[in-house]
Amino acid sequence: MNSYSTMSLNSLNLFFLFSLITFLLISSTTNAQNPTFLYQVCSENDTTTSTYKSNLRTLFSSLSSNATKEFYNTTVTSRTASNTVYGLYLCRGDVSSSGCQQCVTNATQKLSTDCSSSKRAVIWYDECMVRYSNNSFFSTVATSPAIFLMNTVNITNQASFMRLLFDTMNESADKAANSSVGAKKYATNEASISSFQTLYCLAQCTDDLSQQDCSTCLSDVIGALPQCCNGKQGGRVLVPSCNIRYELYPFYRNLTPSPSPQPSAAPGLVPPITNPNLGGSSGISSGTIVAIVVPISVAMLLFIVGLCFLSKRLRKKKRDSAQDPKTETDISTVESLRFDLSTLEEATNKFSEANKLGEGGFGVVYKGSLPSGQEIAVKRLSKNSGQGGEQFKNEVELVAQLQHRNLATLLGFCLEGEEKILVYEYAANKSLDYILFDPEKQRLLDWTRRYKIIGGVARGIKYLHEDSRVKIIHRDLKASNVLLDGDMNPKISDFGMAKLFGVDQTQGNTSRIVGTYGYMSPEYAMHGEFSIKSDVYSFGVLVMEIISGKKNSSFYETGVAEDLVCYAWKLWKNGTPLELVDQTVTESYTPNEAIRCIHIGLLCVQEDPEDRPTMATVVLMLDSFSVTLPVPKQPAFFLHSGSVPNMPTIQISQSESTTN
Numbered sequence: 050m051n052s053y054s055t056m057s058l059n060s061l062n063l064f065f066l067f068s069l070i071t072f073l074l075i076s077s078t079t080n081a082q083n084p085t086f087l088y089q090v091c092s093e094n095d096t097t098t099s100t101y102k103s104n105l106r107t108l109f110s111s112l113s114s115n116a117t118k119e120f121y122n123t124t125v126t127s128r129t130a131s132n133t134v135y136g137l138y139l140c141r142g143d144v145s146s147s148g149c150q151q152c153v154t155n156a157t158q159k160l161s162t163d164c165s166s167s168k169r170a171v172i173w174y175d176e177c178m179v180r181y182s183n184n185s186f187f188s189t190v191a192t193s194p195a196i197f198l199m200n201t202v203n204i205t206n207q208a209s210f211m212r213l214l215f216d217t218m219n220e221s222a223d224k225a226a227n228s229s230v231g232a233k234k235y236a237t238n239e240a241s242i243s244s245f246q247t248l249y250c251l252a253q254c255t256d257d258l259s260q261q262d263c264s265t266c267l268s269d270v271i272g273a274l275p276q277c278c279n280g281k282q283g284g285r286v287l288v289p290s291c292n293i294r295y296e297l298y299p300f301y302r303n304l305t306p307s308p309s310p311q312p313s314a315a316p317g318l319v320p321p322i323t324n325p326n327l328g329g330s331s332g333i334s335s336g337t338i339v340a341i342v343v344p345i346s347v348a349m350l351l352f353i354v355g356l357c358f359l360s361k362r363l364r365k366k367k368r369d370s371a372q373d374p375k376t377e378t379d380i381s382t383v384e385s386l387r388f389d390l391s392t393l394e395e396a397t398n399k400f401s402e403a404n405k406l407g408e409g410g411f412g413v414v415y416k417g418s419l420p421s422g423q424e425i426a427v428k429r430l431s432k433n434s435g436q437g438g439e440q441f442k443n444e445v446e447l448v449a450q451l452q453h454r455n456l457a458t459l460l461g462f463c464l465e466g467e468e469k470i471l472v473y474e475y476a477a478n479k480s481l482d483y484i485l486f487d488p489e490k491q492r493l494l495d496w497t498r499r500y501k502i503i504g505g506v507a508r509g510i511k512y513l514h515e516d517s518r519v520k521i522i523h524r525d526l527k528a529s530n531v532l533l534d535g536d537m538n539p540k541i542s543d544f545g546m547a548k549l550f551g552v553d554q555t556q557g558n559t560s561r562i563v564g565t566y567g568y569m570s571p572e573y574a575m576h577g578e579f580s581i582k583s584d585v586y587s588f589g590v591l592v593m594e595i596i597s598g599k600k601n602s603s604f605y606e607t608g609v610a611e612d613l614v615c616y617a618w619k620l621w622k623n624g625t626p627l628e629l630v631d632q633t634v635t636e637s638y639t640p641n642e643a644i645r646c647i648h649i650g651l652l653c654v655q656e657d658p659e660d661r662p663t664m665a666t667v668v669l670m671l672d673s674f675s676v677t678l679p680v681p682k683q684p685a686f687f688l689h690s691g692s693v694p695n696m697p698t699i700q701i702s703q704s705e706s707t708t709n
């Protein structure tokens with residue numbers, strides 16, 4: 050049973066959605082999340098009359114049609130008092146009114162199928178709770194049945210954690226119980242455990258309880274925490290009259306966000322909603338979201354229509370020129386990129402060993418210098434590449450159009466006889482692996498430079514994935530494919546190579562796996578399935594290497610861990626992620642930045658591609674510290690090595706019975 054883990058994810062998604070309104074404009078269509086079912090208890094062996102059943106149906110429709118605020122109680126009576134049904138619902142204090150409505154609707158639907166012949170029932174969702182009975186239960190405390198849910202991951206320092214948990218939870222309970230008359234009895238509270246871990250607590254009572262009763266109910270459930278969730282990273286206690294929950298990640302929306310300074314958002318992004326005026330007591334209304342999303346969607350739409358129109362015209366032009374052979378302009382773009390073989394032979398001293406810079410996946414790279422004095426890197430492709438000359442030229446033209454600060458600039462090509470050669474601008478500091486894994490040279494990369502390299506590589510990949518005219522999956526991102534110029538600015542090279550070799554670039558399967566072991570995502574390594582998320586995985590590995598100054602594969606023999614990713618995860622779980630940081634930068638580094646990079650790196654190497662962020666999200670996470678990151682789950686490797694899966698699971702106990 051892993052319903053707890055899916056639950057956590059959903060609420061996280063929800064949190065993400067509202068705190069970011071992820072610039073993914075598509076997200077406007079996904080803002081109605083399905084409510085997450087947790088547990089239900091229906092009374093047994095009842096003899097219900099048909100009148101009772103019909104009253105129950107009326108109750109359900111009355112509850113769901115009135116679910117516009119967070120609490121509502123109602124009574125359905127008929128002539129015989131014994132058929133009276135009492136019912137209420139309670140939505141979590143931060144759930145929007147549409148979310149509340151949806152949850153109550155689902156809950157009553159589920160009750161009417163599962164518990165239709167029960168006189169009493171209670172059902173819990175992540176977002177709401179619905180309860181009914183033949184006995185009047187309003188304004189009385191019920192702490193039975195009690196449901197315990199816990200995250201099975203252990204916390205490291207249990208004793209001090211439980212103390213902090215009690216204090217923080219008691220404060221939430223006080224705030225919830227003491228809320229002013231008529232307001233919802235709901236409160237959240239946060240406490241910092243360490244510089245990189247925060248405890249998030251939530252407490253809520255049904256609105257019909259008095260302050261005293263709410264306080265009693267909450268202190269009962271807080272008292273059950275040691276039985277429920279001792280030493281665990283997350284947990285909840287649910288009883289009919291109140292509930293509490295805690296996690297090490299934010300699972301609720303802040304209704305009154307503190308106005309934190311916003312680092313300059315990347316262009317084109319909708320700023321996170323932190324304006325208190327938007328909040329109000331019921332959170333962000335869907336009206337607000339529509340108001341923000343609509344103008345941007347309209348602008349986007351116009352932009353896209355414009356683009357389509359333009360590209361159509363371009364294509365038409367291309368087709369025309371193909372029919373009407375050799376239009377001047379088209380040839381000149383390709384031909385301006387052409388180098389003579391003799392020029393390149395001269396530049397590289399006839400491809401001499403002395404000029405050899407390295408050997409890549411697709412051929413040998415030489416350093417050269419043109420008569421003008423410009424230094425170049427010449428990549429002589431292996432002869433057995435499966436592509437015709439025409440196709441090669443087309444691809445070169447395409448790759449040459451990709452222009453970005455963090456991409457190596459393709460200067461041109463050479464196509465003569467069997468020779469296929471690519472000419473790049475020369476990077477003075479060679480490649481990242483050359484500097485990073487060299488015990489002496491790695492000192493050149495202090496923390497600031499490493500942090501900039503991480504950001505630069507992220508932006509370069511994002512450009513390939515999203516911003517260039519065609520979508521390009523790199524498929525072989527690794528340290529040796531990140532070139533460094535004279536100022537240590539990263540330049541990604543070898544992008545578009547897969548296509549140059551005639552492999553279909555769109556998402557799908559390939560029988561031919563390119564890529565470098567250790568950087569390959571599991572789905573790619575095992576099934577040859579690739580997507581932009583395979584690049585995200587490789588990026589995650591690269592981030593770990595940059596931070597630690599160690600190769601991913603260098604761990605095989607040490608016995609400490611299987612690989613770097615595995616080691617990083619172990620440290621993260623122990624609460625000591627900073628031990629990953631390279632000794633040579635311990636003086637220059639900023640703990641916050643390092644922790645955030647490790648966190649992002651771990652998110653990138655998640656087993657399920659869906660759990661990995663897009664590069665656009667990664668760039669956003671790096672740029673803005675106000676963006677909350679989801680909690681990483683165990684990365685891919687562990688599951689393959691057969692160690693104990695560590696996923697949050699559900700544990701249920703119904704034994705608690707205090708009052709009724």
Ligand SMILES: *[C@@H]1O[C@H](CO)[C@@H](O)[C@H](O)[C@H]1NC(C)=O
Binds near residue numbers: 094
């Ligand atoms: C319900 O009835 C069944 C048999 O009819 C019995 O075995 C069970 O114990 C009863 N449950 C309760 C809660 O009374």
Ligand SMILES: *[C@@H]1O[C@H](CO)[C@@H](O)[C@H](O)[C@H]1NC(C)=O
Binds near residue numbers: 111112114115
């Ligand atoms: C609740 O819904 C019922 C219809 O199902 C309606 O008759 C009643 O007026 C509503 N009550 C409130 C307070 O809106």
Ligand SMILES: *[C@@H]1O[C@H](CO)[C@@H](O)[C@H](O)[C@H]1NC(C)=O
Binds near residue numbers: 123256
């Ligand atoms: C709702 O509960 C209050 C007690 O908290 C009670 O006085 C009131 O009558 C209830 N409303 C309905 C419609 O039953």
Ligand SMILES: *[C@@H]1O[C@H](CO)[C@@H](O)[C@H](O)[C@H]1NC(C)=O
Binds near residue numbers: 095183
């Ligand atoms: C509600 O149902 C229970 C169990 O069937 C019964 O014992 C109780 O008397 C009922 N309450 C009312 C107010 O009818």
Ligand SMILES: *[C@@H]1O[C@H](CO)[C@@H](O)[C@H](O)[C@H]1NC(C)=O
Binds near residue numbers: 083085
């Ligand atoms: C909730 O209701 C919606 C719409 O009726 C439905 O699509 C969805 O599957 C339901 N979810 C659950 C968990 O019952």
Ligand SMILES: *[C@@H]1O[C@H](CO)[C@@H](O)[C@H](O)[C@H]1NC(C)=O
Binds near residue numbers: 201202203280
């Ligand atoms: C968590 O701690 C309990 C005892 O406190 C232990 O039995 C259990 O194996 C631990 N679980 C993990 C995953 O470390």
Ligand SMILES: *[C@@H]1O[C@H](CO)[C@@H](O)[C@H](O)[C@H]1NC(C)=O
Binds near residue numbers: 223
């Ligand atoms: C809440 O009310 C109780 C009882 O009136 C009081 O002891 C406590 O200090 C109050 N807490 C807050 C936070 O106001």
Ligand SMILES: *[C@@H]1O[C@H](CO)[C@@H](O)[C@H](O)[C@H]1NC(C)=O
Binds near residue numbers: 215219268269271272
């Ligand atoms: C918090 O609540 C628990 C259980 O009700 C109680 O034992 C403990 O003393 C309280 N702690 C504080 C600091 O109020």
